[in-house]
Amino acid sequence: MSDHVFGKGMQRADLAKLTGCNLETIRYYEKIGMMPDPPRTASGYRIYGEDHVSRLRFILRGRELGFSLDEVRGLLALVEGGAQTCAEVKERTERHLADVRAKIADLRRIEKVLTQTAAQCSGDMVPDCPIIEVLAS
Amino acid sequence: MSDHVFGKGMQRADLAKLTGCNLETIRYYEKIGMMPDPPRTASGYRIYGEDHVSRLRFILRGRELGFSLDEVRGLLALVEGGAQTCAEVKERTERHLADVRAKIADLRRIEKVLTQTAAQCSGDMVPDCPIIEVLAS
DNA sequence: CTTGAGTCTGTAGTACCTACAGAGCGTAGC
DNA sequence: GCTACGCTCTGTAGGTACTACAGACTCAAG
Numbered sequence: 001m002s003d004h005v006f007g008k009g010m011q012r013a014d015l016a017k018l019t020g021c022n023l024e025t026i027r028y029y030e031k032i033g034m035m036p037d038p039p040r041t042a043s044g045y046r047i048y049g050e051d052h053v054s055r056l057r058f059i060l061r062g063r064e065l066g067f068s069l070d071e072v073r074g075l076l077a078l079v080e081g082g083a084q085t086c087a088e089v090k091e092r093t094e095r096h097l098a099d100v101r102a103k104i105a106d107l108r109r110i111e112k113v114l115t116q117t118a119a120q121c122s123g124d125m126v127p128d129c130p131i132i133e134v135l136a137s
Numbered sequence: 138m139s140d141h142v143f144g145k146g147m148q149r150a151d152l153a154k155l156t157g158c159n160l161e162t163i164r165y166y167e168k169i170g171m172m173p174d175p176p177r178t179a180s181g182y183r184i185y186g187e188d189h190v191s192r193l194r195f196i197l198r199g200r201e202l203g204f205s206l207d208e209v210r211g212l213l214a215l216v217e218g219g220a221q222t223c224a225e226v227k228e229r230t231e232r233h234l235a236d237v238r239a240k241i242a243d244l245r246r247i248e249k250v251l252t253q254t255a256a257q258c259s260g261d262m263v264p265d266c267p268i269i270e271v272l273a274s
Numbered sequence: 275c276t277t278g279a280g281t282c283t284g285t286a287g288t289a290c291c292t293a294c295a296g297a298g299c300g301t302a303g304c
Numbered sequence: 305g306c307t308a309c310g311c312t313c314t315g316t317a318g319g320t321a322c323t324a325c326a327g328a329c330t331c332a333a334g
Contacts, residue, residue, distance in 0.1 A: 068320080
């Protein structure tokens with residue numbers, strides 16, 4: 001197989017290479033209904049086309065931007081459902097943005113504690129390590 | 138039970154309340170060896186003392202600071218092992234700090250993309266939503 | 275016709291919990 | 305003494321998002 005121009009469709013490995021997605025993840029997305037069941041050859045091999053490429057790219061991009069699979073599923077439904085308005089898309093994006101910002105705030109708090117504590121630690125043979133104090137407090 | 142002053146030791150629910158840990162999580166930590174097997178009453182009820190409280194607090198604090206359970210396990214081993222030096226503790230903390238900073242950088246990148254894209258979106262009845270463009274690109 | 279690479283399937287493993295069912299235990303009230 | 309209620313015990317299943325593997329099959333090249 002592996003029709004060089006993908007004229008008749010491509011195999012799983014081709015789709016994986018094209019999108020940078022892990023080979024097994026494609027099958028996983030199919031199993032949980034994120035990707036549609038593709039047509040098969042007579043012997044059962046999956047055949048993918050351009051529509052599969054777009055859809056998988058959409059999912060991967062959403063994941064890169066920190067959306068959960070469920071959130072991506074929702075966005076896909078809006079897009080595929082031919083939403084006349086993007087208000088809902090914007091709303092979900094902003095909800096997600098709030099999540100992302102909350103996570104950043106959390107991590108910054110952690111960073112601050114760790115930085116301050118590590119700074120107090122000489123690293124020498126000290127009986128009372130300030131880092132351990134923080135953990136044990 | 139529930140000896141008001143915890144003189145003879147406390148039950149699981151008491152330990153949970155005292156540390157803010159989920160009841161089931163205590164059992165889970167025991168199962169994976171993060172918490173030692175506690176003594177039991179004749180009928181099999183777990184009995185916890187002050188040492189269990191400290192250890193659980195250490196674990197929870199480590200988790201709050203974003204250490205993995207394995208990292209916490211390692212720190213605990215250093216502490217309980219009566220390490221003469223805290224150099225190793227400092228090193229691990231700094232390795233973890235680098236992880237935290239990398240995660241912050243990741244999230245900030247995500248935040249930037251989402252903010253910029255959401256700003257371009259009017260939220261009106263637009264056929265080409267810039268958010269979807271980003272996802273589909 | 276054989277060989278090697280690709281594909282198929284189901285399943286198990288990762289991290290970190292959380293929740294539940296069904297059984298047993300302990301105590302307060304009657 | 306007995307019942308009722310709440311706690312504990314156990315093992316196991318679920319959730320999120322994959323990733324990896326074993327064993328069987330298919331396909332194309334030499």
